[in-house]
């Protein structure tokens with residue numbers, strides 16, 4: 001079983017960490033949310049969705065803001081994510097600009113963890129992983145489908161591919177069109193956990209139908225669930241407080 005250290009916490013099998021997204025445009029809103037997360041008794045990790053930030057392509061402003069965010073987080077880890085539009089994010093970006101941006105994020109030491117989209121291509125993903133590891137930063141390789149849920153066997157193949165590239169954590173977010181799709185996501189997660197217990201996973205089925213996967217995913221092997229405090233960053237996210245209550249109830253039931 002692997003354990004990934006990040007800031008004052010860890011990602012590890014059997015413990016579901018609550019990650020609260022910061023998905024705002026202005027410095028003021030971003031800082032206010034980071035203060036709330038830093039003070040929260042339920043938030044373990046903050047995700048800064050820099051695709052929302054109005055000055056994301058200005059390195060000086062980005063770096064200065066990240067320093068303030070990290071102060072506000074008081075030791076809680078910061079996951080930095082640029083979600084491209086085709087994967088459900090706020091902005092379009094070319095593969096070259098994506099790699100340059102994430103290289104700068106890594107180099108500036110503003111993140112404990114970064115998210116790298118599998119769809120950016122093997123070379124980009126592997127180079128970013130290598131760079132991040134040189135700087136002691138953990139990498140979540142991710143794939144999002146906001147329209148449908150591929151078959152469980154395809155989801156497993158995708159997670160195996162991510163692990164093969166050297167991901168510290170493999171993340172899949174898919175949209176269900178039926179309850180069977182939610183079950184497929186959970187089946188794929190549970191199968192991965194059984195076949196590759198050394199691989200850390202984060203999986204979720206989105207939207208109202210998939211919401212249950214955010215609550216019970218830990219039982220199948222998912223080590224993080226996204227809960228909102230202000231604005232949600234994806235459909236189906238529950239509030240961090242309600243998520244914490246449910247996770248706590250499940251933990252008590254199984255331990």
Ligand SMILES: O=C1C[C@@](O)(C(=O)O)C[C@@H](O)[C@@H]1O
Nearest residue numbers: 021081173204206226233234
């Ligand atoms: O990858 C994910 C998961 C997510 O899309 C969700 O469904 O909770 C939310 C995003 O902010 C994050 O980057």
